[in-house]
Amino acid sequence: xxxxxxxxxxxxxxxxxxxxxxxxxxxxxxxxxxxxxxxxxxxxxxxxxxxxxxxxxxxxxxxxxxxxxxxxxxxxxxxxxxxxxxxxxxxxxxxxxxxxxxxxxxxxxxxxxxxxxxxxxxxxxxxxxxxxxxxxxxxxxxxxxxxxxxxxxxxxxxxxxxxxxxxxxxxxxxxxxxxxxxxxxxxxxxxxxxxxxxxxxxxxxxxxxxxxxxxxxxxxxxxxxxxxxxxxxxxxxxxxxxxxxxxxxxxxxxxxxxxxxxxxxxxxxxxxxxxxxxxxxxxxxxxxxxxxxxxxxxxxxxxxxxxxxx
Amino acid sequence: xxxxxxxxxxxxxxxxxxxxxxxxxxxxxxxxxxxxxxxxxxxxxxxxxxxxxxxxxxxxxxxxxxxxxxxxxxxxxxxxxxxxxxxxxxxxxxxxxxxxxxxxxxxxxxxxxxxxxxxxxxxxxxxxxxxxxxxxxxxxxxxxxxxxxxxxxxxxxxxxxxxxxxxxxxxxxxxxxxxxxxxxxxxxxxxxxxxxxxxxxxxxxxxxxxxxxxxxxxxxxxxxxxxxxxxxxxxxxxxxxxxxxxxxxxxxxxxxxxxxxxxxxxxxxxxxxxxxxxxxxxxxxxxxxxxxxxxxxxxx
Numbered sequence: 001x002x003x004x005x006x007x008x009x010x011x012x013x014x015x016x017x018x019x020x021x022x023x024x025x026x027x028x029x030x031x032x033x034x035x036x037x038x039x040x041x042x043x044x045x046x047x048x049x050x051x052x053x054x055x056x057x058x059x060x061x062x063x064x065x066x067x068x069x070x071x072x073x074x075x076x077x078x079x080x081x082x083x084x085x086x087x088x089x090x091x092x093x094x095x096x097x098x099x100x101x102x103x104x105x106x107x108x109x110x111x112x113x114x115x116x117x118x119x120x121x122x123x124x125x126x127x128x129x130x131x132x133x134x135x136x137x138x139x140x141x142x143x144x145x146x147x148x149x150x151x152x153x154x155x156x157x158x159x160x161x162x163x164x165x166x167x168x169x170x171x172x173x174x175x176x177x178x179x180x181x182x183x184x185x186x187x188x189x190x191x192x193x194x195x196x197x198x199x200x201x202x203x204x205x206x207x208x209x210x211x212x213x214x215x216x217x218x219x220x221x222x223x224x225x226x227x228x229x230x231x232x233x234x235x236x237x238x239x240x241x242x243x244x245x246x247x248x249x250x251x252x253x254x255x256x257x258x259x260x261x262x263x264x265x266x267x268x269x270x271x272x273x274x275x276x277x278x279x280x281x282x283x284x285x286x287x288x289x290x291x292x293x294x295x296x297x298x299x300x301x302x303x304x305x306x307x308x309x310x
Numbered sequence: 311x312x313x314x315x316x317x318x319x320x321x322x323x324x325x326x327x328x329x330x331x332x333x334x335x336x337x338x339x340x341x342x343x344x345x346x347x348x349x350x351x352x353x354x355x356x357x358x359x360x361x362x363x364x365x366x367x368x369x370x371x372x373x374x375x376x377x378x379x380x381x382x383x384x385x386x387x388x389x390x391x392x393x394x395x396x397x398x399x400x401x402x403x404x405x406x407x408x409x410x411x412x413x414x415x416x417x418x419x420x421x422x423x424x425x426x427x428x429x430x431x432x433x434x435x436x437x438x439x440x441x442x443x444x445x446x447x448x449x450x451x452x453x454x455x456x457x458x459x460x461x462x463x464x465x466x467x468x469x470x471x472x473x474x475x476x477x478x479x480x481x482x483x484x485x486x487x488x489x490x491x492x493x494x495x496x497x498x499x500x501x502x503x504x505x506x507x508x509x510x511x512x513x514x515x516x517x518x519x520x521x522x523x524x525x526x527x528x529x530x531x532x533x534x535x536x537x538x539x540x541x542x543x544x545x546x547x548x549x550x551x552x553x554x555x556x557x558x559x560x561x562x563x564x565x566x567x568x569x570x571x572x573x574x575x576x577x578x579x580x581x582x583x584x585x586x587x588x589x590x591x592x593x594x595x596x597x598x599x600x601x602x603x604x605x606x607x608x609x610x
Contacts, residue, residue: 009436016435019513023429026422027445030482035448038459045459052462098353104346110596115354117599118592119361123542125560126581130364133574139380141363147379173357177603184604204342225450233452236544240564263454270458271549279458287455294450 039287045280052276063281073282075257076265077289083164083261084231087171092223094175096216099182100208113183116176128240131170132157157241160258167237167259178223185216214306221301228293232286235263262286361585368392368578375575388575395579399572403555404562411476411547411558412540418480419487419536420529426483427491428517432503442492449485453545461549475550476543480536487532490605494528495521531602534595538588559584 009017046063050056067073098116102109119127135156137143143153156166189212197207238259242252253260253268266286270279367375368391369384395401430442464475498521506520507513522529544560551557557565563580566572572580592599 013436016433020429020433020435020438022514023425023433023517024441026481027426027429027483027488030422030479031444031448034460034479034482035451035456038456038463039451041463042456042459045462052465097349101346101349101353104343106343106347106350112350112354113600114592114596115357117603118589119357121538121542121592121599122585122588123544123560125542125544125564126584127360129563129577129581130360133367133578134360134363136574138378139367139376139574141359141380144380173360176357180600180603229450229452233454235454239544239548263452266454267457270461276458276462283455283458286452290450290452290455 042280042283045277046284047281048277050276050280051274052270053274056277059277063278064285066278067281067285072257072260072265076260076262079164079258079260080232080234080262083167083234084228086164087168087234088224088227088231090168091171091175091178091227092220094172095178095182095223096220098175098179099186100212102179102183103186113176113180116179118176119173120176122173124236125240127170127173128237131166131237132241135166158255160254160256163241163254163258167234167241170237171234178227181223182216182219185219186212189215217301217305218307221297221305224301225294225297228297229290232290232293233263234261235267238264239267364578364581364585367575368395368582370575372573372575375573391575391579392583395576396583398570398576399563399566399580400554401559401580401583404557404559407473407556407562408541408558408560411473411543412537414473414477415480415540415543416533416536418477418482419484420533422481422483423487423491423532424522424525424529425517427488427495428521430488431492431495432498432500432517432521433513445485445488457545457549464550470550471552471556472550473556476540476546480540484536487536490531490602491525491528493605494525498524527598527601530595531598531605534591534598535602538591541588 045056047059047061048056049059049062098112102112102116106112134140135142137153137155137158140156142156147153154162156162193211193215194207197211202210238253238261242254242259242264253264262282263286266279266282269275269282366382366384369387369389370381370391371386371388374381374385430438430445460475461470464470467474469475469478502520502524503516506516511519542560543558547558547561551561554562554565559580563577563584567577
């Protein structure tokens with residue numbers, strides 16, 4: 001179909017449009033009210049000083065200028081990118097490894113599937129509570145087990161060098177969902193391909209890199225992009241962890257602000273410092289960052305993603 | 311040419327064996343299965359041990375909890391921890407709020423998503439695929455980008471500190487669920503709709519009386535995922551609820567822990583009570599969960 005600049009709709013088209021409109025109307029209304037308008041409104045707010053009460057006063061580019069000079073902004077961005085750069089690739093590898101192992105036609109595969117998948121649907125705040133106890137240097141299981149093999153105790157949640165690593169580990173509890181998607185992709189690989197490769201004498205490693213991996217690259221791409229989008233919004237575990245060390249209404253963000261992630265800092269600016277203008281500017285920068293990252297991954301993927309030519 | 315006969319036979323025999331599972335990678339059969347099994351058992355232990363530790367810590371008394379090295383099972387199980395956990399925290403209030411929010415969001419999802427997906431699948435209208443592209447693109451918009459503006463909008467509507475900002479948007483569809491329902495609707499033959507239209511049904515009647523009854527499995531998937539998601543929701547109640555009596559479990563527990571120094575065994579007891587409904591839901595509706603996840607994979 002060629003999209004003509006001016007639609008000349010046939011009678012049928014017009015009737016179908018009229019029929020479809022009431023069905024999709026909720027989405028259109030919701031999209032405008034809860035997505036499109038807020039995005040545009042926050043662009044406006046980002047050029048104002050606004051405390052949430054009274055009127056927003058014009059502020060030009062000051063919010064954006066302030067951002068460039070705000071060390072906490074840069075730290076929060078750095079923390080977030082550090083977390084994302086670790087959690088997302090590790091997550092993809094963990095999911096693929098789990099899927100490969102589950103693809104072995106074992107009788108008890110349903111058990112493994114449940115064991116990997118269930119943690120991924122449990123509330124993140126509850127998982128964070130569990131990690132507080134699990135990673136405690138005194139009564140946690142992890143340091144106890146490390147102690148058994150002679151590794152000295154690590155203060156996971158109290159040492160700025162380990163707090164983000166702890167959240168990267170926590171994020172891996174979510175690998176079960178993507179693992180099932182990879183498993184479905186593995187099962188969709190035609191068996192004849194492996195058979196042909198075997199006849200040509202290709203070993204299992206070669207078969208994995210020449211057949212399996214290329215055929216699941218579209219899933220890897222989706223997982224990378226979606227994981228990155230989720231990664232840059234990391235908030236809940238940091239908020240839950242930091243909440244415990246807080247005295248009053250002010251939220252600390254882990255030792256040396258090591259858990260001050262981008263959205264956490266945005267949240268603090270908006271709801272703790274009542275600086276809605278600055279928080280809106282941060283929101284827009286996050287929007288741009290996520291778009292740029294998505295497109296960068298997409299562009300990079302052209303070098304390795306394999307689309308079936310059908 | 312010089313492929314050993316034996317090798318060929320073995321391959322053919324294996325190929326025959328694999329008929330039931332064509333994707334299984336042949337070769338290195340025994341060691342590979344064994345390796346996979348060992349790997350899976352280790353991985354499963356790593357995924358399950360946090361929950362064992364949760365239950366273990368939930369059942370310990372305060373003194374046993376802080377003993378070093380930690381006891382690997384509760385030597386003196388304190389079942390009363392569960393009673394204490396739900397009484398020293400206003401657990402009942404938080405639970406009621408969580409249930410109201412979960413039911414509200416789930417009802418909204420169950421009504422809106424089939425309706426919207428129907429418009430994107432069973433009726434062909436100009437521009438449909440383009441608009442559906444926008445629906446899909448919105449998946450990639452980080453929600454926190456919207457929170458400042460949404461808060462201000464809801465504040466002006468005087469919706470802040472009510473359940474409305476959390477429940478109402480659910481009645482306007484969710485891109486994942488729209489995608490999922492649309493996939494399902496596209497899989498139903500068009501002829502059944504045609505037949506109903508010939509019989510004089512209008513489009514809404516076709517949707518409600520012909521297609522919806524056939525779509526029960528897909529609606530079940532939407533309901534289950536919406537409920538799981540709403541039960542664990544953290545950011546929106548944190549933003550939009552202020553009065554402690556309106557907090558769901560996610561926020562209530564967090565703030566209570568912060569201000570009352572709840573001990574860790576009680577926190578683990580409360581966490582156990584929060585994860586159990588989800589685990590139970592999975593065990594009962596396992597099939598729907600797996601279908602839901604793999605339906606999503608079609609996109610990938």
